[in-house]
Amino acid sequence: MHIYDVIVIGGGPCGLAMGVELAKSGMDYLILEKGNLTESIRNYPRRMRFFSTAENIEIGGIPFAISEVKASRNEALQYYRKVAGYYNLNFKLFIDVDRAEKQPDGTFLTYTNDGQIFQSKNVVLATGYFDVPRxxxxxxxxxxxxxxxxxxxxxxxxxxxxxxxxxxxxxxxxxxxxxxxxxxxxxxxxxxxxxxxxxxxxxxxxxxxxxxxxxxxxxxxxxxxxxxxxxxxxxxxxxxxxxxxxxxxxLVGYLPDEHLLTRCGVELDPATKVPTFNTENFETNVPGLYLCGTVMAGIFTEKVFIENGRDHAAAIADHLAGREIRTVKELIDRI
Missing domain, CATH: 3.50.50.60 (FAD/NAD(P)-binding domain)
Structure with a gap:
């Protein structure tokens, strides 16, 4: 079985940002996404426009050109696909992950619901929160x-x-x-x-x-x-x-998938569902298992967005590569 440096679970904007940072660092990685790229955005209302300005949801240093003041759903879908193509990101689509388990040798086995198994030295959970409605x-x-x-x-x-x-x-x-x-x-x-x-x-x-x-x-x-x-x-x-x-x-909001987190061995606060993680490098209580984006927010999903979630990817890549961690905007300090 091929052993990747990193398996990224989730192909939304933060998962793609993670892939970009890993590609820049020369790491052998694979992104697993249970739908198509940025599946959560595809499920947004068809004529929705983002609250954030385009530059705040850019990833990979690729400019996001839009026709109006705020980006539309369709423009975002096209933009993130173009970024994935530009960096030639390595991903597999329509792969629904059940769990990632740390093995005695220190590697991880990631199991999918259709029976596939992927092995890696590290795992990044970037599954967002839009799949689990309150x-x-x-x-x-x-x-x-x-x-x-x-x-x-x-x-x-x-x-x-x-x-x-x-x-x-x-x-x-x-x-x-x-x-x-x-x-x-x-x-x-x-x-x-x-x-x-x-x-x-x-x-x-x-x-x-x-x-x-x-x-x-x-x-x-x-x-x-x-x-x-x-x-x-x-x-x-x-x-x-x-x-x-x-x-x-x-329309009362959505939550990260706490069951996936617990199946991966991540500890959660019983009241807030906030997982245990290092706020500098985003490594969880399971060594080698990281969180990127809103998946780390528990019930406080309004505190982590694409704007700050994309920055987690750089910090995680720095930690994995043994570099000094670049400063991450402290927008999750109350979580």
Whole structure:
């Protein structure tokens, strides 16, 4: 069996950034991705634009040219593929990893769900967080008209759509759905939209609410979902209400795959799910096993993005190569 210097699990922006740094360092590596490259971005809403400016999500020193102020989903998909091609990154696609196990000789065996095994001296987990939605654990959450991912508006024209959540994903979906003739209601547990909503969306959504074109139920939580309707409860008054709901989007966030981490031997904080790792070189409690990107954030996924996650790759590569570690922006100090 060929022994790689490094197996990188995850082919998103941070996994690709890791591959670039390893390629620059002359290491023998392989990226394993369970979908296609940047699969999580491919699953974003089709007309989504990034909050960050293009230079903040560039990787590998390759400029990211865009047509407008903010990059679109399609532009990002094309950009990261071009970077992968430019560096001739070594990857295998549609390989779903089950676990990586440290062996008595110090190497790792990475097992896939289709029976393949890869051997390496080190492993980097760069699996992000978009694959595991936060669950409400309410009756009806698994109904076919309920989803944790919003795609595009045309399917939902002239239907009753309920969006649960008050952050970017919910606000963007609400505005797009309203403009494509859906009857939209936002249910949010707080008294107003989240403060981190993209600044250019705030006046738009608040004006639509004021006009009665988008409906809101603040200070409200979901109690149950049934075909065609949804039960909510006001947390201040205790009153319940059935909302018409042909479709329901539970856009309340996502989490890293804690089960994959534990199967790899990584220790997690029981409350926050933050894994144990060295904040300078990102090595976990398992020597030779590293974390890159949002996978290290536990429940605090809002603290690690492409912007700072891409910097982890350089620090990991420096540590693996025995070089002095380049400074990483301290944007995870509260994790």
């Amino acid at each position: 669950l409400l654990n309410v009756p009806g959450e698994n109904l076919p008209n309920v989803s944790h991912y919003y795609d595009e508006p045309f399917k939902y024209s002239y239907t009753n759509v309920v969006l649960v959540g008050g952050s970017n994903s919910s606000v963007e979906a609400a505005l797009e759905l309203y403009r494509h003739d859906a009857h939209v209601t936002i249910v949010h547990k707080e008294a107003d939209f989240r403060t981190k909503v993209k600044y250019w969306l705030v006046p738009d959504v608040k004006n639509r609410v004021k006009e009665g074109k988008i409906h809101t139920r603040f200070n409200s939580v979901t109690e149950a979902i049934e075909p065609g309707r949804m039960l909510i409860r006001n947390t201040e008054t205790g009153e319940t209400e059935w909302l018409p709901a042909d479709f329901v989007f539970l």
